Amino acid sequence: MAGLVRRRARSFDIWPGFVDVLSTLLIITMFALMVFVLSQFFLAHALSGRDAALEQLTRRLKQMTEVLAMERKDNDDLRLSLSQLSGELKDANTRVDSLSARLREADAATFENQQLRDRLAGVAKLEQDVAALKALRDELEAEIRKQGATLSEREGQLAEERKLSDEARAHAALLNAQMEELRKQLASLQEALEASEARSQEQEVQIADLGQRLNAALAEKVQELQRYRSEFFGRLRALLGNRDDVRIVGDRFVFQSEVLFPSGSNVLQPAGQDTLTRLAQTLMQIARTIPPDIDWILRVDGHTDRRPINTSQFQSNWDLSAARAISVVNFLISQGVPPQRLAAAGFGEYQPIDPGTDEAALARNRRIELKLDQR
Template identity: 40%
Template sequence: MALSGHRGQRFATTNVWPGFVDAMGALLMVLIFVLSIFMIVQSMLRDTITTKDHELDALSAQVAGLAQALSLEQAQTEALTGRLEAAGARITAFEAQVAGLLAEKTAQAAVIADLQGDLKTSDAALASARLQLDAARKKAEETLTLLAAAEAARKDLQGRLEVQLSEAEKQAALKAVAEKTLTETRAESDRKAEQVARLNQQVAALRGQLADLQAVLDEAKARDTEAKVQVEALGSQLNSALAQVAAEQKRRAALEEEARRKAEAEAKDLARYRSEFFGRMSQLLDGRAGVRVVGDRFVFSSEVLFQPGSADLSPEGQAQISRVAETFRELAAEIPPEIDWLLEVDGFTDDTPLSGQGEFKDNWELSQARALSVVKYLIEAQGFAPKRLAAAGFGEFRPVAAGKSPEARAQNRRIELKLTER
């Protein structure tokens, strides 16, 4: 019996060993298969990472090129602005010079008008003096005629005296008549000579005044001609400056139009990413209680995220925000860096006033604290960049449901997320 038992144990040991060897072989094959799959997956991942690195380098080069182009465009815009300001200053100076020349021309025109009036007055005085001179000459001629008549009378009287008077009487009478006539003639001649001298002096003075007026008139005409030349030169410079300003304005308008088109393209890109974001979020949050889509915003009921009167995210609220953050993080990685996007977190309460004895004095502080709590959770727990987030509290002053029913107040207690551009 002992020998039979010993042989049974040897037989049992012999039968177990092949099964063990088969199991080890199968396990080894499984390990080899798993290692092969791991090597293949690692190779594929290495190729994928290398491809992504190349794509990332290309995108970085594109971003650097766009940044350089933007800086060049900004420098050109600043240079154009400076040139436009300088051109505006030159135009202002030209306009001031033209205004001064026009004012000087107006003053010269007034002086010329005065000189022309004085010249007309002098011409009238000269004509009057000439008339007086002619009258004096006429009177002198009449005087000479009288002298001739007196001489004829003297001769006639002398003939008569030769007949009637003696020689002595004749000489005395002739002498008396001659002296009288000579005295009268001399007095009249002196008077006429004085008048003629005065008229000659007046004529000489008028001629001097005419010469002075003519010189002033010639000088005014010369200055007027010079002013016209300056005005024409300034007009040419002004036209050139205006043409340059028009060209600069046209170029600036082209740059502004190009910038506007770029901004519109970026806005369209942001709208596309916003639409994609809302599409993904709608699928993620579809059917979840306390979350709804209103326009371009996701609205979370405060009861889903916070306990009543508290601004600390509840575990359920953290889970909701984590789902949103995970989806949005995937989308944010696809948004180009030149789009300055921003995720706004807005807090709202109902119109039920707080007692003021708790942690928050009023609904303003509660709404702001809740929005800030969501933002801090996204930064600290989800790794969001602070510059891409904004928190704001509106208290009870922007309700979405009218009335004081529990349902309306529940709708007004909310947190809103909105993807926008800064």
């Protein structure tokens, strides 16, 4: 009986320990659940931060793509300018070669004409000598016939023949002297030819040196214009400050059309006139320092977006872009910029800098570009 009581007492002692184990498991489960909830919260927060960073990187990549497109266009324009300069240099070299060829032809023609005149004079002199010899031969034959006619006159005829023979020897000696004189003339002509060839070589060296100087001068003018272009855009950058609607990209100054014109119009707004007035003042300051031998121009290019236009004033984007460029040119002329230093061009929608179709891309494509270039 006492053993049964002890066994029951021991069986009832197990329950509190079991309750403690269950409580501990419950606490551990709640802690694990709380850790899981917190980890899910922090993970969601980290993912949202990464999405924001990814979106920012995407925007920066798009901006860099725009800048890259502008730089590529600038490189294409620079290659075009270099190809034009190369063509001008090639034309100059062609003109120099043509002048050299004409000079050589003139020297050769002068030499050949002189040689021909000398030869003709020698031939005429020889013909005169031959005619004299023929006449002498006829006289000798006549005298011989006379000798056969009468013996009494033989001595006189022999004396006459000796006389004629002496004259013939004298003519022969004269002909030899003339031949020697011709040889001397030929030697003199040869020396003149060698001297002419030497002068021709010197002229070719001078022409080659002239071509090198011309190349160096052209390169110097390009570098000098580049320096004034950098100074011009540097002053404009400092004058206008950091603006989203006015940018300097490479060697071009880019206005968004909304800065200068209302939508679908070529009439300058007051704010655009103020901006162009400051630009004209800066251009005139730079122009006074540019040497007169640099033939520079400020090119004004008008661009539109791809949306078509058809009004009573503008039948196409070509008309609108050209009219806007001309309006800018006319305003700069009114501010004192010389007309011969300005050029206007309209490109319509065919030179976009952003291939997108959203409103932001269309706004970037509506622009006025200014470029300081060499004519």
